Amino acid sequence: MSNRSFALVAFAFAVAFAAASQLIPNEYFFTAAYTVLQFVILATAWNILGGYTGYVNFGSAAFFAIGAYSTVVLYNAFKAPLPVMIVAGTLVAGLAGLGLGYLTLRLRGVFFAIASLALSVVLFTFIVNWDYVGGARGAYVLQPREVPFGLPRYIHLLYVVMVLQAAVALVVARAIEKSTIGRGLAAIRDDELAAECSGVPTLRLKIFSTMVSCALMGMAGTTFPYYLSFIEPSSAFSLSYAVNSIAMPLIGGMMSWIGPLIGAILLGSVQQLVQVMFSLGAWNLLIVGALLVLFVTLAPNGIMGWVETWRRRKGH
Amino acid sequence: MEGSTALVVNAIIAGLLLGGFYAAVSLGISISFGMLDVVNIAHPAFIILGSYVAYIVNDRFGLDPIVVSLVLSPLFFALGMALYRVYYICFEKRGQESLRGLAFFFGILFITEVTLVLIFGVDYRMVSTAYGDVTWRAGDVDLPMRLFVPFVVSLAMVIGVQLFLTHTFFGRAVLAVAQDQLALRLMGVNPVRVKELAFALSIATAGVAGAFLIVIQPVQPSIGREYIGLVFAVCVLGGMGSIWGTLIGALVLGLAESFTSTFFGPSWAPAVSFGLLLATLAFRPSGLLGR
Amino acid sequence: MAEMVLEVTGVVKRFGGFTALDGVDFAVRPGERVGLIGPNGSGKSTLVNCIAGTLRNEEGRVRFEGRDIHAYPAHRRIRLGLARSFQIPKPFGSMSVLDNLCVPLLYAAREGARRGQVADEANHILRQVGLHEKAHAMSGGLTQVDMRKLELARAMAAKPKLLMSDEAMAGLSTSEVDDILELLMGLKAQGVAVIMIEHVMRAVMKFSERIAVLVAGRKIADGDPQTVVGNAEVVKAYLGE
Numbered sequence: 001m002s003n004r005s006f007a008l009v010a011f012a013f014a015v016a017f018a019a020a021s022q023l024i025p026n027e028y029f030f031t032a033a034y035t036v037l038q039f040v041i042l043a044t045a046w047n048i049l050g051g052y053t054g055y056v057n058f059g060s061a062a063f064f065a066i067g068a069y070s071t072v073v074l075y076n077a078f079k080a081p082l083p084v085m086i087v088a089g090t091l092v093a094g095l096a097g098l099g100l101g102y103l104t105l106r107l108r109g110v111f112f113a114i115a116s117l118a119l120s121v122v123l124f125t126f127i128v129n130w131d132y133v134g135g136a137r138g139a140y141v142l143q144p145r146e147v148p149f150g151l152p153r154y155i156h157l158l159y160v161v162m163v164l165q166a167a168v169a170l171v172v173a174r175a176i177e178k179s180t181i182g183r184g185l186a187a188i189r190d191d192e193l194a195a196e197c198s199g200v201p202t203l204r205l206k207i208f209s210t211m212v213s214c215a216l217m218g219m220a221g222t223t224f225p226y227y228l229s230f231i232e233p234s235s236a237f238s239l240s241y242a243v244n245s246i247a248m249p250l251i252g253g254m255m256s257w258i259g260p261l262i263g264a265i266l267l268g269s270v271q272q273l274v275q276v277m278f279s280l281g282a283w284n285l286l287i288v289g290a291l292l293v294l295f296v297t298l299a300p301n302g303i304m305g306w307v308e309t310w311r312r313r314k315g316h
Numbered sequence: 317m318e319g320s321t322a323l324v325v326n327a328i329i330a331g332l333l334l335g336g337f338y339a340a341v342s343l344g345i346s347i348s349f350g351m352l353d354v355v356n357i358a359h360p361a362f363i364i365l366g367s368y369v370a371y372i373v374n375d376r377f378g379l380d381p382i383v384v385s386l387v388l389s390p391l392f393f394a395l396g397m398a399l400y401r402v403y404y405i406c407f408e409k410r411g412q413e414s415l416r417g418l419a420f421f422f423g424i425l426f427i428t429e430v431t432l433v434l435i436f437g438v439d440y441r442m443v444s445t446a447y448g449d450v451t452w453r454a455g456d457v458d459l460p461m462r463l464f465v466p467f468v469v470s471l472a473m474v475i476g477v478q479l480f481l482t483h484t485f486f487g488r489a490v491l492a493v494a495q496d497q498l499a500l501r502l503m504g505v506n507p508v509r510v511k512e513l514a515f516a517l518s519i520a521t522a523g524v525a526g527a528f529l530i531v532i533q534p535v536q537p538s539i540g541r542e543y544i545g546l547v548f549a550v551c552v553l554g555g556m557g558s559i560w561g562t563l564i565g566a567l568v569l570g571l572a573e574s575f576t577s578t579f580f581g582p583s584w585a586p587a588v589s590f591g592l593l594l595a596t597l598a599f600r601p602s603g604l605l606g607r
Numbered sequence: 608m609a610e611m612v613l614e615v616t617g618v619v620k621r622f623g624g625f626t627a628l629d630g631v632d633f634a635v636r637p638g639e640r641v642g643l644i645g646p647n648g649s650g651k652s653t654l655v656n657c658i659a660g661t662l663r664n665e666e667g668r669v670r671f672e673g674r675d676i677h678a679y680p681a682h683r684r685i686r687l688g689l690a691r692s693f694q695i696p697k698p699f700g701s702m703s704v705l706d707n708l709c710v711p712l713l714y715a716a717r718e719g720a721r722r723g724q725v726a727d728e729a730n731h732i733l734r735q736v737g738l739h740e741k742a743h744a745m746s747g748g749l750t751q752v753d754m755r756k757l758e759l760a761r762a763m764a765a766k767p768k769l770l771m772s773d774e775a776m777a778g779l780s781t782s783e784v785d786d787i788l789e790l791l792m793g794l795k796a797q798g799v800a801v802i803m804i805e806h807v808m809r810a811v812m813k814f815s816e817r818i819a820v821l822v823a824g825r826k827i828a829d830g831d832p833q834t835v836v837g838n839a840e841v842v843k844a845y846l847g848e
Contacts, residue, residue, distance in 0.1 A: 056418045058357075103598050110355045111552075111597055113418050115590075117357065118545025122590040129583050180713050187710045190699035196681045197659060197691060199715025199765060203680075239538075243426050246419055255701065286430045293423035296416050297406040 014167040018160040030155045036268035037162035043248035043260035044169040045216035051254025053209045054189030059116035060245035062123045063214040065236040066093040067221030086222045093218020101210035138232030141225035173257040247292040253304025322456035327578040333463040335570025339563045340470035340525040342550035344518035350557035351494040358421040360540035361428035366526020367535040374443040385527030389520045396519025432537035440534035466528035478559040490514040549593035612637045618667030627653040629824040642815030643804045650824040659691045660684045685715045690767035694774045696754040698746035705742040708764045715765035736760045752783040769800045
């Protein structure tokens, strides 16, 4: 299926999901769906650098927060319209990814991973000290009273936006995966030295991959302040984002765009259920962490890996 | 002594004392990452674990946390052995270290932090020691015991490990395993066993360093993550695999943080280690004493 | 001379206190078959790495087709036509044999963007090396000799003017060595110069139009195979006093 066809299918699904949601009476659906869609985007984005290229980014929360806080800055500055905020947040996050990548991607992959983890802490410190965005006390980002497109509540609009963003993320990921660039990234992942000696401009591709991945993670965060109506550093930098963006692609399968989608929907839904039934946030995270360790040791190719093995065994 | 001079002198002293502590904290990574090439980013989790173990015993029985941690270090040693065994079977043997190993240790770090939150909550925990409130004074110069005692024991531990590595057969085997595993095998030494025990040693030092931490400052589960940048910054700065390098790197970092704290405010301190790490990686990746 | 496809002059490479290459001069003519031999640790692979760009020499010049490529990263050198295979095969483990070739075809040879073209060309090369049957097998599960063939096939897929084969025959059986030898000999017909680094003397003697000998980072002999092999210093280096 060509990129164009896939994009059309993806957006058709997005529109369908958006329209169908209006038939759902339960308001909680939108809250839960928003969270799951966040994870779809984060997992898909993470996998572009993690699964496709083989470089682990522990700082997903940092780039997510960049997207969120760009929105806060633009809201405080001149109440920019939502599309502007989304584009801005995406760009800033992409630039931050460029910066991190440029500084650390010439070295071994572990240094990139460590630097990304440290980046989260540093960015958190920076935001906590920055009064313009509310610092540790947090900032209010109030939902407009008038909901565009005649939707009943603002959360419905946010849901639609997230569905569209998820479609964008999936289309981008798949396009990269199937392209020449995707082959280059896979070569880097499998053996970076051999890739370089096969003509792959490894540094350039790694930086590209990092930029796209971080930009999409920022995109996921741009609507977050509106979702909560209030943003403070510990929710933007929540541990949940860091661990889920790694666990979901790992559990779903890191080799293609389908894995993160499956992982996000499965794991995201499980966490929502646990939250509803036991309402204990920390247990949620413990389960995700345990699943991460379990899968990485016993089933490193994830669910899609099982599917592939099964298909191969059937003589495909 | 003039006001600003006293400020600088105290900043230097605090920086050195902190630096000694940072050396103890980073010692384990110097072994596991610098010598064994295992990216154990869960190292800070064991430090925090050590802090909480010290806290529990101190809270229940009133015993000195540092003494307790030294006595209980065999437990951490055993934990380290078990962890390495899992890591080796699942990753190193299959040649999958890079991505999967990282994710594995991240998972361990994560689970540890969340479990501690579930058991202890997010409140800060402190210990009470005989010397915790004591401060030696000489004019305007302060020497807080809560920094000085961990500093002394840290130095002892660092020097002890260095001597162990250079003067015992096993220690030299560890140094050798980083360079030539085949030669080691030909000498009748099992490199995997050596690495396992060395890794266990690194975790044991983490447990002890945890006691130092909780003597110096109150602790809560998420502090571990703040130390990741610091610990690797110290190692990279000092040139990996060199214990003296780690010590020097730690002192440099301690001083940098102390000065930042004194002149720009304490909330910027976490950024210092990261900044130093990035600068080192960008300009001199082999570290100050680089190999 | 402008007619040299490769010219290495005065190359020095140090690792800390250890000098791996101590002023090596070396040249290769277009289409020439050169053998590079020497005891273990003499610097052969280091020289290959410095030429290929995966290591940077501290001193000296590397000229490819008259161009000074010192500043060029490895991926740029191979695009110019300077290919190498690895001593320990490094296949792209998640890809099939065919897909392994697509990477250098797309990136080094800059083969046409249409996917069909690339696959055809890849199959053509696989046929040349005798891996055509295994085109869709996963590259991670191949036999040793097939992995060596894949290494060479990948280097060939870059459409090189010079190919450096780094101990492709190590540990292979006699018939397997002959397979690889035939492969390498066939490259001359395509105008590709080959530097063969080997310990299998039978193959080196059969293959080389010229032999260079490296000992402890220095070139101690360079010329006609029979003469070089009879050289007293060369014999001493290999057999000791």
